[in-house]
Amino acid sequence: GLLSNNVSSITEDQQRRIWVGSENGINLIEDGKVKSVLHDRDIYNIQQATDGTMWVLAERGLYMLKGNRLLPANLPESGIVTTLNKDKQGRLYAYVRGAGLFELDKKQWKLFKVFPADLANAYIIKVLFDAKDRNVFHVAALRKGVFLYHQEKLTRVFKDNAIEAYYDITKDNYGNIWVATQRGAYLVNPKGNAMLFDDENGLKATRANA
Numbered sequence: 107g108l109l110s111n112n113v114s115s116i117t118e119d120q121q122r123r124i125w126v127g128s129e130n131g132i133n134l135i136e137d138g139k140v141k142s143v144l145h146d147r148d149i150y151n152i153q154q155a156t157d158g159t160m161w162v163l164a165e166r167g168l169y170m171l172k173g174n175r176l177l178p179a180n181l182p183e184s185g186i187v188t189t190l191n192k193d194k195q196g197r198l199y200a201y202v203r204g205a206g207l208f209e210l211d212k213k214q215w216k217l218f219k220v221f222p223a224d225l226a227n228a229y230i231i232k233v234l235f236d237a238k239d240r241n242v243f244h245v246a247a248l249r250k251g252v253f254l255y256h257q258e259k260l261t262r263v264f265k266d267n268a269i270e271a272y273y274d275i276t277k278d279n280y281g282n283i284w285v286a287t288q289r290g291a292y293l294v295n296p297k298g299n300a301m302l303f304d305d306e307n308g309l310k311a312t313r314a315n316a
Contacts, residue, residue: 107150108126108140109128109131110128110130111128112128112129112130113126113128114127114129114149114150114151115149115150115151115152117152117154119154119158119269120154120158121128122135122225122287123136123142123300125152126150127149127162128149129149130145130146131143131144131146131147131164131227132147133144141272142158142170143171143174144174144175147165148164149162149163149164149262150163150164150165150190152153153190153191153192153196154283155196155199155210156196158212159171159213160192161210162176162189163189164176167179168187168190176292179200179215180200181241182215182216183206183208183217184202184205185202185203185204185205186203186204186231187201187203187229187291188201188202188203188230188231189200189230189232189233191232191233191234191235192235193240194233194235194236194237194238194240197209198210199211203226203228203230204226204242205217206219206226207219207221207233210271214292218253221245221260222260224243225247225250225260227284228248228250229248229249230245230248231244231247231273231274232244232245232274232279233245234246234275234283237251241255241256242256243255243256244275244277244283245260246272246273248271248272248311249270249271250262250272251263251265251266251272252265252272252275252283252285252294254286262281263283263298264283264285264292264294264298264300265290266287266289266300269288270288271287271288272286272287273286273287273288274286277301281296282294282295289302289304290302290303290305291303291304
């Protein structure tokens with residue numbers, strides 16, 4: 107079975123196998139069988155690069171998975187890696203707190219974007235790329251809200267002072283941004299108008315993680 111029921115990440119690889127990350131390590135599910143790949147590590151996120159390499163964000167940093175070992179990523183800057191995300195073309199990006207957004211280019215991590223000083227040290231939870239242009243993306247920061255990066259500028263598009271934490275963002279087919287928070291799920295339309303879905307108008311619980 108799984109190493110833990112507290113699952114933090116699920117991803118499908120190019121061979122249609124399922125990788126499951128949890129507080130106790132990594133499982134691989136193939137043909138209905140569950141295999142343990144890595145034990146005794148708190149896993150936050152698992153993503154596959156276009157070359158097939160599996161990358162893992164864990165409690166101690168960013169790693170490349172090789173067999174049942176985690177090899178530390180050769181990042182050009184030191185700092186806490188807070189998120190690991192893909193764009194629509196499958197390219198990988200990691201945010202290093204205080205240093206910037208890095209992209210994986212031929213197994214090398216290279217600086218892609220630097221955020222303004224007031225956001226550079228924020229705990230970035232998610233980078234959500236535009237489907238057509240990777241230079242346009244939304245950013246969710248744990249305590250600061252949701253921002254849009256466009257034309258080399260970051261503009262805040264949503265923040266509610268009653269919200270203590272922002273957990274995740276996604277975009278629907280209508281261009282709306284959905285925001286997961288401890289108060290519920292917010293729908294933010296392209297004009298910046300927001301609607302809250304909580305336990306009083308549809309959700310069974312107020313806190314929405316993803």
